[in-house]
Amino acid sequence: MKVAVMTDSTAYIPESIRNKYAIHMVPLSVVFEDTSYQEEMDITTEEFYEKVKDAKQLPKTSQPSIGYITTELEALAKEYDAVISIHLSSGISGTYQAVVSAGKMVDGIEVFAYDSEISAMAQGFYVLEAAEMAQNQREPQEIIARLNEMKKSLRAYFMVDDLSNLQRGGRLNGAQALVGSILQVKPVLHFVDKVIVPFEKIRTRKKALNRIMGMLKEEADKGKQLKVVFIHANNLHAAEELQRDFLKEYPDMDTCISYFGPVIGTHLGEGALGVCWYEK
16 A cells, blocks of 8 residues: 655644655645745745744734645545545644545545644654655554554643733633733643643743753653654754753754744744654
8 A cells, every 4th residue: 555644834844854755745824914825835934933023913824725635635646545644733723624524525545634632843753753654665554553652652842932922822721821921930831632731830931941851851861762852933042952951961862953833933932942752
């Protein structure tokens, strides 16, 4: 069985890597007033953060249409027998459900939609694992089983400088955001049951990052071989610093750096940082 792998743009997998592993991508969009930009296609992450600084109001985000997804699946059906389609959490976007719906409308290809229950390179980890397995001619059921196994050990925590973007975009309970802003806390956030919730309320940015790194090191100290990513919202220096400090203590660990692009960056805001890992 010839298996394709598809994802959406919020996995933020660079084009060169998508090409290398034959990963197909459907874009989400950011909308500035009346102009819509497909992320990773019409607007780069750098352009987005520059544009946000001059914007009078926060851009909106939108998922790909069922029609767009259907067209992509029909194209894949000409070459593939099945597709594993991995998407950002269904708790913050309708993209996964749109793929489920589109999959029922397309003949000639079996569509396995997979809810990552998360986003950014945490989602990307699933995509890359699936793509490698697909290239090795593994069956869809085997790939899904491996993704479910990864999900058991995958952890992701992030912090933002300002909770208002998450609250305005409807991705965080208004009361939680209000309390955070009044107390000036820097809550560590994570995904639970597919939605973003506070993990712990911490007073300063430094302490929040120390708490996240402390949890990562606890896992590393157990002798596990982890794959780790440090993710930033237009704050590469901070991500590199976290990576450098971690590798001083754990030089053999497999690490990389990624970014929060336009759609996720709209909700988290510039300066956000995240750390994600799973057991290899």
